[in-house]
Amino acid sequence: MKFYMPVTVYEENNCVWNHRKELAALGRKALILTGKSSAKACGALGDVEKALREEGVDWLLFEDVEENPSVETVMAARRLGLSAGVDFVIGIGGGSPLDAAKAVAVMLCYKDKGADFLYEEPEQTGSLPVAAIPSTCGTGSEVTAVSVLTRHEKRTKASIAHRVFPKLALIDVRYLLSAPHSLICNTAVDALGHLVESYLNTNATDYSRMLVREGLVIWSLSKDVLLGRRKMEEADLHHLMMASTLGGMAIAHTGTAIPHALSYALTYELGIPHGKAVGYFLPGYIKGAKKEEKNALLALMGFSGTEELAAFYLKVCGKTEIDAGVLDRAVEETAKNIGKLALCPYPLDEACLRGMGMIKSI
Ligand SMILES: [Fe+2]
Incomplete structure (x- = not known):
C-alpha cells in the first residue's frame, strides 16, 4: 500500500501573503494562468501580485484560460512563457487554470516538443514548478498530478499522459465568497x-x-x-x-x-x-x-x-x-x-x- 502526497498545502485566511516567501522561492519569473475574470474578482490575483511584488519576483499574466481548457490554449500560454523566459507557473482559479498550469509547466520544460507530446506516454516527466491557488470548491486539482484538457480533434476531454503535482497549494476560502x-x-x-x-x-x-x-x-x-x-x-x-x-x-x-x-x-x-x-x-x-x-x-x-x-x-x-x-x-x-x-x-x-x-x- 502506498501513500504519496508531495504537495505542501496551506489553508488559512491571508494564505498567499503569509506564505509569499515559499511562493517566491519557486523561481524568479512567474507565468500566471487565470480565466477571464474570477481570479481578479475573488481577490486572489491581486493577492498574488502583491506577494510577488513584495518578494521582488517578476511575472507575466495569461488570462485566456477558457473553461475546459484546450491543448491549443496550453500551447499559446507556452509561447508567451517562452518569449518571457519564465521559470515557474502559478495557476489561479477553478480546475481549468490549475489543470492548464500543469500542462503548460510540462511544455515549458520540453521546449522543442509539439502538442502531441502532452499525450505521449513519457519515459519521465519534467516540468517547471507549479503553485496552485483554487477559487472554487470542486476540482481538488491543487493536490493532484492530473491535468484534463479538451482535445478538439477527438471531440472530448482527456487527461494528459504526464503527472505534475504542484509544489505548493495556497488555499484561502475567502476566494469562494464572490462565486x-x-x-x-x-x-x-x-x-x-x-x-x-x-x-x-x-x-x-x-x-x-x-x-x-x-x-x-x-x-x-x-x-x-x-x-x-x-x-x-x-x-x-x-x-x-x-x-x-x-x-x-x-x-x-x-x-x-x-x-x-x-x-x-x-x-x-x-x-x-x-x-x-x-x-x-x-x-x-x-x-x-x-x-x-x-x-x-x-x-x-x-x-x-x-x-x-x-x-x-x-x-x-x-x-x-x-x-x-x-x-x-x-x-x-x-x-x-x-x-x-x-x-x-x-x-x-x-x-x-x-x-x-x-x-x-x-
Ligand atoms: Fe472532476
Missing part, C-alpha cells in the same frame, strides 16, 4: 464525485478511503447551504473547500472512475458544467455497488438512499436535457476505455453504463 451559488453547487457536486469515485474504485486503499470518509462527512455538513435551506457561513466555506481538497488527495491515489469518464462527452457536446455532468451519473454508479459499500457511502454523505441523492442533485444542479445520441457516445467511448472500466469494483457492460444516466428522471 455565484450555481458555481458553488456544481463544483461541490464535482468534489462529491471525486470522493465517491475514489471510494468505489479498485485502486482504493485504507489510506485513500480514510480521506474519502472524512471528506464526505465534512461535505455533508454544508448540504443545506447547497439546497438553499440556509445561508453560507464561514464554517461552510471551510467544509466545502476541505471536502474538495480531500477529494483531490483521494483521487490522486485512485484516479476518478466511471461517472467522470461518462461526463466528458456531455460537457464537450452539450456544454454542461463539469460537476453537473459528473453528478448526473453518480446515483447510478453507487446503485451498482455492493449493499454494504453503498449503504456506508450514503450514510457518510447523509442520504437515505440513491433516490434522495438523485433528488438532491436535481435540486442543486437543475434539470437538463441530455440528447440520447450524446449519451450513446458517452457510453460507447467509456465502454472502450479498458483502463477506466477496470477501476469499477463491479462488472460493467454497455447496458449498465447506459443505466447510470438519470435520463428517465430528468
Whole structure:
C-alpha cells in the first residue's frame, strides 16, 4: 500500500501573503494562468501580485484560460512563457487554470516538443514548478498530478499522459465568497464525485478511503447551504473547500472512475458544467455497488438512499436535457476505455453504463 502526497498545502485566511516567501522561492519569473475574470474578482490575483511584488519576483499574466481548457490554449500560454523566459507557473482559479498550469509547466520544460507530446506516454516527466491557488470548491486539482484538457480533434476531454503535482497549494476560502451559488453547487457536486469515485474504485486503499470518509462527512455538513435551506457561513466555506481538497488527495491515489469518464462527452457536446455532468451519473454508479459499500457511502454523505441523492442533485444542479445520441457516445467511448472500466469494483457492460444516466428522471 502506498501513500504519496508531495504537495505542501496551506489553508488559512491571508494564505498567499503569509506564505509569499515559499511562493517566491519557486523561481524568479512567474507565468500566471487565470480565466477571464474570477481570479481578479475573488481577490486572489491581486493577492498574488502583491506577494510577488513584495518578494521582488517578476511575472507575466495569461488570462485566456477558457473553461475546459484546450491543448491549443496550453500551447499559446507556452509561447508567451517562452518569449518571457519564465521559470515557474502559478495557476489561479477553478480546475481549468490549475489543470492548464500543469500542462503548460510540462511544455515549458520540453521546449522543442509539439502538442502531441502532452499525450505521449513519457519515459519521465519534467516540468517547471507549479503553485496552485483554487477559487472554487470542486476540482481538488491543487493536490493532484492530473491535468484534463479538451482535445478538439477527438471531440472530448482527456487527461494528459504526464503527472505534475504542484509544489505548493495556497488555499484561502475567502476566494469562494464572490462565486455565484450555481458555481458553488456544481463544483461541490464535482468534489462529491471525486470522493465517491475514489471510494468505489479498485485502486482504493485504507489510506485513500480514510480521506474519502472524512471528506464526505465534512461535505455533508454544508448540504443545506447547497439546497438553499440556509445561508453560507464561514464554517461552510471551510467544509466545502476541505471536502474538495480531500477529494483531490483521494483521487490522486485512485484516479476518478466511471461517472467522470461518462461526463466528458456531455460537457464537450452539450456544454454542461463539469460537476453537473459528473453528478448526473453518480446515483447510478453507487446503485451498482455492493449493499454494504453503498449503504456506508450514503450514510457518510447523509442520504437515505440513491433516490434522495438523485433528488438532491436535481435540486442543486437543475434539470437538463441530455440528447440520447450524446449519451450513446458517452457510453460507447467509456465502454472502450479498458483502463477506466477496470477501476469499477463491479462488472460493467454497455447496458449498465447506459443505466447510470438519470435520463428517465430528468
Ligand atoms: Fe472532476
